[in-house]
Amino acid sequence: MNEMQQAKRLEEFKKSVTNRFNIYNSLFLSLPYADMENVGMLVPLLFEQCDKGLRAGKKPQDILESFFANFAVLEDEQARIDFMFRIIQYVERQVVLYDSVEDAAFPKLQEYTGSLSIKDYFELVDQNKNWDKIAKKLSTFSARIVLTAHPTQFYTPSVLNIIKELQDLINENRIDDIDITLQQLGLTSLINTRKPTPLDEAKNIIHILRYTYYDAIGELFQYVKRNLRTENFDNYNLIKLGFWPGGDRDGNPFVTAEITRQVANELRLTLMKCYYNDLKTLRKKLTFKKLQEPLLDLNQKLYRAMFQEDIVLSYEEIVTRLTEIREILVEQYHSLYLEELNELLDRVHIFKTHFATLDIRQDHSKHKLVVETILKQQGVIKEELDELQEEDLIRWLLEETISLDPEHYKEDIVKDTLVNIAQLRAIQEKNGEEGCNRYIISNSEDIFSVLFVFGLFRWSGWKDEEITFDIVPLFETMKGMQASERVMQFLFDTPGYRQHLKRRNDTHTIMLGFSDGTKDGGYVKANWSILKTKETLSKMCKKNGIRAIFFDGRGGPPARGGGKTHKFYAAQTKDVANHEIQLTIQGQTITSTYGTKQQFIHNAEQLLTAGLTNNLFGKEHLISSAERKLIEELSELSYEKYEALKQHEKFIPYLEQRSTLKYYTRANIGSRPGKRGSKKQLTLSDLRAISFVGSWSQLKQNVPGYFGLGTAIQKLKAEGRIKEVRDLYKDVPFFRALMSNSMMSLAKTNFNLTSYMKDDPEFGEFWSILHEEYQLSKKMLLQISGHKFLMEDEAVSRESVKIREKIVLPLLVIQQNALYHISRASEHRELYEKIVTRSLYGNINASRNSA
DSSP states (O other): OOHHHHHHHHHHHIIIIIIHHHHHHHHHHTOOOTTOTTHHHHHHHHHHHHHHHHHTTOOHHHHHHHHHHHTSOOOSHHHHHHHHHHHHHHHHHHHHHHHHHHHHHHHHHHTTOOSOOHHHHHHHHHHHTOHHHHHHHHTTOEEEEEEOOOTTOOOOHHHHHHHHHHHHHHHHTOHHHHHHHHHHHHHSOOSOSSOOOHHHHHHHHHHHIIIIIHHHHHHHHHHHHHHSOSSOOOOTTSEEEEEOTTTBOTTOTTOOHHHHHHHHHHHHHHHHHHHHHHHHHHHTTOOOGGGHHHHHHHHHHHHHHTTOTTOOOOHHHHHHHHHHHHHHHHHHSTTTTHHHHHHHHHHHHHHTTTSSEEOEEEEHHHHHHHHHHHHHHTTSOSSOGGGSOHHHHHHHHHTOOOOOOGGGOOSHHHHHHHHHHHHHHHHHHHHOGGGSOEEEEETOOSTHHHHHHHHHHHHTTOOGGGOOOEEEEEEOSHHHHHHHHHHHHHHHTOHHHHHHHHHTTTEEEEEEESHHHHHHHOHHHHHHHHHHHHHHHHHHHHHTTOEEEEEEEOOSSGGGTOSOHHHHHHTOOTTSOOSEEEEEEOTTHHHHTSSSHHHHHHHHHHHHHHHHHHHHSSOOOOOOHHHHHHHHHHHHHHHHHHHHHHHSTTHHHHHHHHSSGGGTTTSTTOSSOSBSSOOSSOOGGGBOHHHHHHHHHHTTOOGGGTTTHHHHHHHHHHTTOHHHHHHHHHHOHHHHHHHHHHHHHHHTOOGGGGGGGGGOTTTHHHHHHHHHHHHHHHHHHHHHHTOSSTTTTOHHHHHHHHHHHHHHHHHHHHHHHHHHHHHTTOTTHHHHHHHHHHHHHHHHHHHSSOO
16 A cells, blocks of 8 residues: 555544544443443543553552542442442443444545455456456355354344444434443443353354345355356355354364254254345335246245244255246346346355355364274274274275264263264255365374264265265364375375265365464464465375365464455465465454455455455565575574473463463353363463463463564574565565564553563563563564554554554553452452453453454
8 A cells, every 4th residue: 555545544544433433432431320420431541540650660550559549539449349340341342332433434444445356456457458367267266254153252242233233323423323322332231141152152153144244245246247247157156154153163062963953054044034035125026917926935935944944945946936037027027127136046046055154173182082982892992093003994994884873872072973973964955065064173183184084974874975075184283284295195195085085076175274383383483384385285286186275274363373364365375276265264353354244345355356366467476495495494493482482481370370361261252161171280282272362462462473583583683684584574475464464463562561570579580581572573573674663554553453452451451450469369359350351351352353
């Protein structure tokens, strides 16, 4: 984006976001609530005291002590605790208000953006006369957006509705109605009173499918279809939806076969409601005599199918009916309203009867346990799989037949895994094959990650030629990525599995995970390893006549593979297979980045243009061998520093005793536990990447987003090679995208908040290690980018981060103060623990991509 455009965008941001928020915020803070008189008026004052105090190096507990003595005048500790709870409630709602204002301004801000929309893209094609090329690419290209249920999304449906209402009112400037809606927000509970079940999580996200994505995808498809100069554009897979809530059982024992069945039904029934409503609107226009009977017939069938899960209306039947109606309309009624009818038909072709593909996911270790239990019961082994030679185990999985009855097994996990695999056929019969046809294995590190699942399908009664499932290994650890080429080659060389791939169109989906990769290997090494793994696997698949499709497990923040998604895809090298973009969208990224129709369309367009740009325009991204060597060097140096930190004896104790780590599981955010397994002693491998990254974010230290980078660049600088790194930043989009994500992590960091820890007898030295690396990373990144300050080239994002951090500062000081009192064994320990848990919500929502 050029400087003038950036200045205009910033000016628009200040007008539409900053100023509006300040006006509505002052209105909100002055609203009277029962037993919260005047608390709102003290919020700005508290922010000022926190800001000044932290800058002056004061401890959070001293800042609050002086605030209570001089401003709020509260002597009694219980009264102070009550007051802090109220402040938290105010801050949470300020975040909701800010989200609403920012989302409402989205369309205006887009006018000044440098990112390519499909419209801009088509204009470029017009100038270059590349229509044939683009039509060909668009006829097969696809972006699959997979919504996950990771425990970071916790605005309840009622709050999401308030946000939507506020956006509309803010756009229309209806101040009186805004006033009333803010009062409603003040009185509405923002948090789940109980831990959501996996079905609750699924329903929350299906709510967004129904009211946002159904229209957004339909409209985006129509736009492409109208503007592409080909006769019959019929790539209904242009934007596909994937769905993990209710299918992803990795680390979540509450996702059972029954939950999977219920969620599959819920997706189908909700889609039938969407079709029914569209048909209802259409019937008001198609008032012609000969259409009444077929319209009524389809209407009644949809009505029954949207309420009764045992009544299934097939995709073929809906299409046949609508096609009959279209023929009559064209032949006898001058094609009146034909466009509207075609739009509904297109939507039926896009969503069929499944709405979104429900993916099944489980950890490799669980499949190993199931296979071991079965073979033990069959008398093939006594205790462990290691008793079998590798070729014998492969023979059992690919050739031998075992008839299983899940009821013969005592362990819940064994029984449920078998029940689930057996019922997947029934789900496909109701929702269509696309309704559920991918089985993902997390922590894949060897050939058996895939072969165990293939064997379990066979043993559960699926004939080899009828396994209509893609088995997707997820390589997420450094070890997994290193083994991936050998694993995939072995699978391609295994006749039974190669036959299966032939039936799956010689296509293999391979998932690469950013979250655990970063936790395992550090920021630069994880991202660099993923790119190299993609290049290696692309080449290897091509050699074997297999079409590789990469599925990226990207989180919200850069530390979990998030950050600027468009930049990430646009920066892929030409050696990465680019038939389809697939990525996960999780937590509050679902509502923040893809939450409104305009946002969804914009971000989906970004995925399409990023994927297409690599194929059609500009120079292909090449990373020379010298540049590769340099990235390799930086990745190893930063990894060494990060690895040393992980090995530090205080690493886990610091997270356990000085961060919010253990409070993640107490917050009723998601249905999934905060760590894998039930061991007493916490280990890094058991730790969920979400709670790991989230805990650093709550401390405002964001360690996984940059740690080790400063040391790595400094070392090269000491060798007189800083110019090489500057050139790398300038010339290699992949490296630049990584560094700008790191700069965003650094911009969201605030070590003043925890500076009191430098005097901590147990953790002072550890805190100083973190602080020094933060300062060094910031200094080095500014040097290689040539920027004067962080996020200099992203003025609007920078401004947004600044306002969000400002809103949330009092909440963070209250959280740190509570952690301090807990560590001092306060008599009010339980209440302070509640404060910590409660303060997680507002902070994660404010960061928008912190979890």
